[in-house]
Amino acid sequence: NAGVTQTPKFQVLKTGQSMTLQCAQDMNHEYMSWYRQDPGMGLRLIHYSVGAGITDQGEVPNGYNVSRSTTEDFPLRLLSAAPSQTSVYFCASSFDRGTGNTIYFGEGSWLTVV
Amino acid sequence: GQQLNQSPQSMFIQEGEDVSMNCTSSSIFNTWLWYKQDPGEGPVLLIALYKAGELTSNGRLTAQFGITRKDSFLNISASIPSDVGIYFCAGARGNKLVFGAGTILRVKS
16 A cells, blocks of 8 residues: 655755656545645645646746656656755645645655755 | 744643644635644644534544634644654645644653
8 A cells, every 4th residue: 555655765966957756646546746845834835736637836836847647657857956946845646636635645755956 | 825824833842731733824715734744754634624613623633623714723632752743734725735834843751
């Protein structure tokens, strides 16, 4: 019973490098989303998807791309990493449109950009 | 972007004491949620509230959805050491969640 799986758990990048944070869920959830967590800021929505082939921007989308080619996977791409993107990233999924009663979070990906 | 005002930012209490934290917003939400996050893990849902005025309990936890739909509180009774962690409130409207900044709870045994 894997739930929401994120990889990698930890990553250090140099400024300007690109990378992809992987997220997969095995619960057949339609709704998936990416958040970043910064001290004193709570969790802020980066991008979300309401189903395969559909993505939309959240509160802080700049510098990130997403795609949803399958129901299971929702990767987050950093095109050219910046120190401001040092954060903890959480992927989440739910049956419905994020009303929260069935939202599941991954364990987080700690990203440091130097 | 819109944010929720969560207070207090941190608490350091004696084991056995009751704890109270709250969230307020200038916006109305249809659902209020409370999550707990343990170190190195993702947030886990504690309580979900769906109606204004609703009071819901989950063991030693009690949460209420404010009448104005702009606030919520969470109470923890008789705190124990495993209650330590970060507690987040979240307001849901449509397909988005907005999170508070979190309350760090530390318990002295």
